Amino acid sequence: MGMSKAMRQMPERSGRVGVAHGEAVRDLISDEASGPPHEHPGAGSARPKAGAGALLEAALTRENLQAAWKRVKANKGAAGVDGLDIEQTAQLLRTSWPQTRQALLAGTYRPQPVRKVMIPKPDGSQRELGIPTVLDRLIQQALLQVLQPLIDRSFSEHSHGFRPGRRARDAVKAARAYVQSGKRVVVDVDLAKFFDRVNHDILIDRLRRRIDDAGVIRLVRAYLNAGIMDGGVEVERRLGTPQGGPLSPLLANVLLDEVDKALETRGYSFARYADDCNVYVGSIKAGQRVMAYLRKLYGDLKLQINEAKSAVGSAFGRKFLGYALWVAKGREVKCAVAHKAVDNFKARIRQLTRRSGGRSMEQVVQRLRPYMLGWKAYFGLAQTPKVWRELDEWLRHRLRAIQLRHWKRPGTIYRELKALGATDDAATQVAGNCHRWWRNSRGAINSVLTIAYFDRLGVPRLS
Numbered sequence: 001m002g003m004s005k006a007m008r009q010m011p012e013r014s015g016r017v018g019v020a021h022g023e024a025v026r027d028l029i030s031d032e033a034s035g036p037p038h039e040h041p042g043a044g045s046a047r048p049k050a051g052a053g054a055l056l057e058a059a060l061t062r063e064n065l066q067a068a069w070k071r072v073k074a075n076k077g078a079a080g081v082d083g084l085d086i087e088q089t090a091q092l093l094r095t096s097w098p099q100t101r102q103a104l105l106a107g108t109y110r111p112q113p114v115r116k117v118m119i120p121k122p123d124g125s126q127r128e129l130g131i132p133t134v135l136d137r138l139i140q141q142a143l144l145q146v147l148q149p150l151i152d153r154s155f156s157e158h159s160h161g162f163r164p165g166r167r168a169r170d171a172v173k174a175a176r177a178y179v180q181s182g183k184r185v186v187v188d189v190d191l192a193k194f195f196d197r198v199n200h201d202i203l204i205d206r207l208r209r210r211i212d213d214a215g216v217i218r219l220v221r222a223y224l225n226a227g228i229m230d231g232g233v234e235v236e237r238r239l240g241t242p243q244g245g246p247l248s249p250l251l252a253n254v255l256l257d258e259v260d261k262a263l264e265t266r267g268y269s270f271a272r273y274a275d276d277c278n279v280y281v282g283s284i285k286a287g288q289r290v291m292a293y294l295r296k297l298y299g300d301l302k303l304q305i306n307e308a309k310s311a312v313g314s315a316f317g318r319k320f321l322g323y324a325l326w327v328a329k330g331r332e333v334k335c336a337v338a339h340k341a342v343d344n345f346k347a348r349i350r351q352l353t354r355r356s357g358g359r360s361m362e363q364v365v366q367r368l369r370p371y372m373l374g375w376k377a378y379f380g381l382a383q384t385p386k387v388w389r390e391l392d393e394w395l396r397h398r399l400r401a402i403q404l405r406h407w408k409r410p411g412t413i414y415r416e417l418k419a420l421g422a423t424d425d426a427a428t429q430v431a432g433n434c435h436r437w438w439r440n441s442r443g444a445i446n447s448v449l450t451i452a453y454f455d456r457l458g459v460p461r462l463s
Helices: 002-007 054-059 062-075 086-106 134-154 168-180 200-208 214-225 248-265 284-300 339-352 361-378 385-407 410-419 424-432 451-457
Strands: 114-120 126-131 185-190 228-230 233-235 269-273 276-281 311-314 323-327 333-337
Touching: 054 062, 054 086, 054 134, 054 214, 062 134, 086 134, 086 214, 134 214, 134 248, 168 269, 168 276, 168 323, 168 333, 185 284, 200 214, 200 248, 248 269, 248 276, 248 284, 276 284, 284 311, 333 339, 339 361, 339 385, 361 385, 361 451, 385 410, 385 451, 410 424
Parallel strands: 114 228
Antiparallel strands: 114 126, 185 276, 185 311, 228 233, 269 276, 323 333
């Protein structure tokens, strides 16, 4: 590997810090830090600190950088503003890394601007991502592997997003437990453009309270101040930490942990995942008091609550991380996939299974599998088997219509169905309605293109 050759030029250092393997970014449906939390030698649990310069040097050790490189390479991210992909960056680092490392230690390194990318959201709006160069992603990942084990231990137990060993379903389980205990009113808070409105001075101040390393603080500030390349023009950034870099989720947790601790001090029951926070109380009046308190807490951080998406109401009338809660027999609180999440699933499946494009059935299934397996894993807590069955039936209906569209002509349809074991009557009936793809895919063809047929093709089942 090109990176390994570059690392050989760095001197060995004693007292290296253990690293956690995982880049803290995924699909923003996507991205959590992975792997167990590691202890930082000599760090205290209440207020972890490290000697000046020790953290940056630990981040730049050969072992830590090699682990970071493996993570960055595994994520297969796009090139940044320099246009260099993973392999091209590896080639460059074979000769340039010693100079880059020296600049990092001296405090003279300046990150390149991030490349602005807009990705569509399910509601029709767009989310802005800032894609750093591969080199900057490497440096950020190396910092993350040292900082996260040190800082994470001081975070609230009610925080579940972008943390090692935690995921969205942990937040949903906590929410369900609160509602089951009788707290049936939720204060549902969503922050307006959180990542775009992070105040740099406040964030750096909160980071200084946790680490004592001027080199790391200076480097983090440099990444916050790095501009955004938009249409070939570099735009200066004074607020925000762009989504797309490995460090952004950790920095978000550093900032929002202040609100978590304030809620903990008052004994509130809550669950937070990134900028989504739900507080569970026993009455509407109590919920309104909590909402007013949260407005003050977020206001002190110069953050703004999205009033259109935030509300105080029944826990059974709000969604949380794509889940909804409902009451089964025996007053047991259970989880379901929220209606909006189901609608988003269908919209994505429609995109992946368009009946045009010249793709074979095998190619369609190949595109379907990663999305369906990921969606099924994420919503594994849902206790609504009827919904799963209906989605399975709807999906197979679409796939049968695609298959008929591929066969197209009556003679071809008849021949292919007979080859699959169809009776003469069934093959004739389906072939006779060859131009009515959707309606035709619900009748006699079901006895030929069965569930077992799609199993053999590799189509995942939801139910």
